[in-house]
Amino acid sequence: MRYRDRTQSPTSPSTASSLLDRVKLRDGHAWLRLVHVYGPLVYWWCRRDGLQPDDAADVAQEVFTVLVAKISDFRRDRQEDTFRGWLRTITRNKLRDHFRLAARSVPGQGGSDANRLLAQIPQVLPQTPSHSDIDAAEQYVLDQNVVELVRTSVELPTWQAFWMVGVQGRPVADVADELGMTPAAVYKAKYRVIRRFRQELGNLPD
Template structure:
């Protein structure tokens, strides 16, 4: 059964389209990463309102600089780069607050400057990392990406992908379950995975 695809492009990645000024691609990137940026801001010790402000400033800066990120650079990851931008915006906020409240202000900024190196809950800035926090962040992004992609595929195609890739069922069992050929199961899974990789090229590695 054919997949339903309503996006303007299936070949160019979200990163490429956003860097070329595609508003829809930019909106999807914000959808994917805004909850993660907010979570990082909260981990830095910001309250809900300040975290929301810092998140907004992060994406404002990102919208101006997204074309400068080069995923081909060895060791570069979009998430690591985004985390660095977030860290800088949080530090900017703390510096601004020093003017109104000097008590502990300098110490707070100094602590934040070293936080990424010493806090295992944030992982290493600029690196794909191999720790649990980084894997957890990646899973969050993938879950949101799949939720965005889901409406673009017919039920049978999506079920074949989900049952084999996420649930770990064999293609043979899924073929019997859906009443289709094993080849159709492979084809459905490949179609969804190809679309996911195309969308997230330069953002997440597979």
């Protein structure tokens, strides 16, 4: 699966309390939802750290291969432990592997030159973000993925009614007339989408 190509939008419900709980229980729909939301973020991390699109997609694939094998190991032993931080650590490790392999495979670049390239890895992959807006950028990527997930999980008129009223701020009567719906149906569509957003955001692991 190439994580920059989001063509699946799994929406099946589950009785487990959170998305991460369902993934740990090997719920296939929950796993696809996790990949849909977090796959583009992993890909974004890889591109941010200098990988070309194909290499970034390959490393993202490796990250999720590790994730599916290690998901049961994730624990919140400390207050600052988060799923996103854990996923970032896995990605960082896979990026280090990628750069080390690249350093070894560069023709004619051995000895001290290769060592210098390896020594650059900690600078390419800092342990903590070097800019205060990194977390905001990551959250933006996640938010966009959730928007896309919700948009593709409802019918087009429902999304249009929500967008026109809730985002564009247009009068309900005008939207109802344009979409051929009753005002009550427009209100219902708006709150249905809002409820879906709350469900998706509430289910995302911290």
